[in-house]
Amino acid sequence: MHAKRLSYIDISGIRKMFELAKAKDVVNLALGEPDFPIPKEAKEEIIKSLKEDFTHYTSNKGIDELREKIARKLVKENKIKADKEEIIVTSGGSEGLHLAILAFAEKGSEVLIPNPGFVSYEPLVRLAEAKPVYYPCREENGFVPSVEEIENLITDKTSMIIINSPNNPTGAVYPRDFFKSLAEVLHGRDIIVLSDEVYEKIIYDTKHYSMARFYENTVTVNSFSKTFAMTGLRIGYVHAREELTEQMLKIHQYIQACASSLAQRAALKAMENAMYIEEVVSELRKRRNLMLDMLAEIGLDVVKPKGAFYMFPNFGGDDKKLVIKILKEAKVVLTPGSAFGSLGKGYVRFSYAASEEKILLGMERLKKFLKA
Ligand code: PLP
Secondary structure, eight states: OOGGGGGOOOHHHHHHHHHHHHHHHHHHHOOOOOSSOOOHHHHHHHHHHHHOOSSOOOTTTTHHHHHHHHHHHHHHHHOOOOOGGGGGEEEEHHHHHHHHHHHSSOTEEEEEESSSSSHHHHHHHHHHTEEEEEOOGGGGGTTOOHHHHHHOOTTTTTTEEESSOOTTTTTTOOOHHHHHHHHHTTTTTTOOEEEOTTTTBBBBOOOOOGGTTOSSSEEEEEEEEETOGGGGOOOEEEEOOOHHHHHHHHHHHTTSSSSOOHHHHHHHHHOOOOOHHHHHHHHHHHHHHHHHHHHHHHHHOOOOOOBTTTEEOBOOOOOHHHHHIIIIIIIIEOGGGGGGGGTTTOOOOEOOSOOHHHHHHHHHHHHHHHHO
């Protein structure tokens, strides 16, 4: 027994792989989280706050100090006009996506989502009883979508466009021109852009741009999960102009009340530690290069990822069957590309958030498997 809207959605393909990956002797290259501990200061802050009994509700939007710090960061680093009243601290980026989609994707309207794209977009759009419409992110363009193709998909029914740079699953980072041109296309239209920027800090030799800098009807979703390896603490935020934030707050106050008090304090401390991010990115860059070298040895072409911690080579054929065969025979866990949409068919997502040792072992096993 269940509400009808649940018939539109299924358990995530990634979750299914997680279940299969529990065996001890497998190498997991399907991870969506870095294996680092959170910053030391953040850990100590949680212990301190716990001893102070900072375990009660906070204001719905989140503690003032954290929202002030986020607002200053958005102004300085993302070149967004931002005020603390325009920010809601959420339970991870996931809640932020849910708030934005529920608040602005009208029932029956169309929401443009990337294909391939992050697994949550389509089910969240369907739960809002809106219709997902897919725009392609093509390998020949480095997986950067074409603004022209997006424009051609816009109709009178379009309520929202979801974009994600740096991108999961492809590792693409979109150039300034993409955001500027999209803003020009949307000028004067009543369309919200949901910009998922949870990987903004995990970026190699390139620059991150925020859509809100170019287009005011943007909801920016961000998270502490990836930047500070805080996935289990469930902490993130949304930013939009105040009128939009107030709409999302209506939902947040009833479904969540507030983000975890301890996680909010931890996030505040983590934000003070720029060195941590530098070290993480430098380590991830090494892992990326190692995986690229090993894929080249195997003879697999792949678009060099500029951000996040994924790469997305094309094997051709049935990616789901292939990934299960690799798991059973080579004991390496990978994610089938079709979990990210129809254009992911034939592709496999590799995560290099695992340690160098695991990457080496996993890629050696894969090499042997493919030879055989
Ligand atoms: N957006 C993207 C593109 C992601 O890859 C993820 C996690 O994998 C999220 C959002 C949500 O992350 P969290 O809820 O942990 O902040």
